[in-house]
Amino acid sequence: MERMTNSAAQLLLEIPDRETLDRALHMAVAAVVDEIPHYPGALYLRPTLFGTEEDIGAAARPSSKVRFYVLTSPVGDYFAGGLKPLRVKVDDQAMRSTPNFGAVKTGGNYAAAMRQVVRAQRELGADQVLFAPGGEVQETGAANFILIEGDELLTKPLDGSILPGVTRDCILTLAREAGLKVSERNFTVEELLERAPRGEAALTGTAAVLTPVGTLLYGGREITVGDGGMGAWSAGLREQLCAIQSGVAEDPHGWRVPLRAT
Template sequence: MAAFGTVFIPEMAISWFDGNSWSPAEIVSSESIQLHPGAHVLHYSSTCFEGLKAFRHEDGSVNIFRMDRNIERFSQSSELLALPEIDKDATGKMIIDIVSRFKDDVPEPPGSMYIRPTHFGTEPAIGKAASPSVTSCQYILLSPVGDYFAGGDTTLRLLLEEDGARCAAHMGMIKSGGNYASALRPIMKAKEEFNADQVLFCPNGDVQETGAANFLLIDGNEVITKALDESFLHGVTRDSILTLARDLGMDVQERQLTIDELLERAAKPGCEAALSGTAAVLTPVGTLIHNGKDYPVGNGGIGATTLKLRQALNDIQWGKAEDKHGWLTRI
């Protein structure tokens, strides 16, 4: 099977901002975009994106999960990057129209259609290092994806990094490619030196997030994760999991979590940790690496509560449980 996110639907929805208004959305080939070599995005990284999914239900309908929340974050990222303001209603229509056009290509569960809205500055002006792009482009790219866990569930090894951060603190809540790029070298180094799967960035001992996912600690009935601020990404999956945990009567704590508390709790039998994100929903963490030493989380295996929360979210996405929170947009 092809790697996640490497197969694309042959057409996409696209719209251009000319400095005054957005063009009517068009359906074009997803093979290429014509862009001036001096485009602002290529020199000053004026770009943001989103990641969400559409799911096929047993009745044949296709349902997009938390589209409104993703569009809100897309708009926020655009604003914080000083990109032209998007029309949220128009973006939503672009998403619905392109997914509807390729409705028959949405895989059966546990597969889904991954949706990637993207917005970037297009103005050809290499002298604007300190000024925003006046023009821009947004498009909606689709990628049918299979079961993220097709190879079987495994637990991750996370290196706790105290000296570095994933990105600049004021950029953390922006879903921008530069934030992912800045985390690549530390992740590659952690894989090479410690056989780690990811880096959990903990600047000055403050447990934040990994290079591409939010972090949750599950200790009995408690779910502990960093409180929202501008230093890290406000994950939609994170919010969904915390909402379902509250629905189950769990004690959800959004607060500061230090490395010391994390390691102390992780040593307890039954403790669990997980990463949340669109691709994997919840991925169990089995080992934390700190100062060259391995610390198992609980028994180092896959936690029952992690699986229960992931299944609860999957059941809503797949139409097997009631959508009590109005998260699905049926098309």
């Protein structure tokens, strides 16, 4: 909700207050609670906000009217076919978004990235594109990126160019607790390619939780990450987060929210 509120502010859209947003989400879940599939299925929530002012000439003005709704959809096991390490193209030219708009959750960012992703799929059989404009590693089209090598977990800091992922935050917290040195700093494609063969790389996001990257595709080369499979740190962090999400493990950080009736 905080991310949505921040995104709405960047888009100059009015948004309901936090209490109303929370209530809308709880009401939406309560309305379909009997249809939520059992874990590892889930109920996907997509609160949505868009401008609706009927004014064809208002291209340079914010919309004075908005519509807000919460879309709910049952989703199956994202990994029903097994957890296959991804092939990820590293693109050191294209931008996923603009420097300050990368932290905004808005449809335009996905539309902008889509062409690169589809091209990488067609030409290289890649699953995703890791955007690294100017040689600085950012994130993929719909997930944050982490590298683990030695005792360090490395990921880009939240500087406005990447989406502040909730899963990223959870994984960094669990990694710190597990004894990894978490470095939120800028790093280059060169450092990534040098360290990846000895380490682990993964994408983090709501749907993917933590999905290993097995191969990086760059400049006509295929670089195997670790042994190409899921590394021990990745497997452990993923399992821990899933256990908290599904209620199997304790929730010391208060990440689970009890459903309110109204």
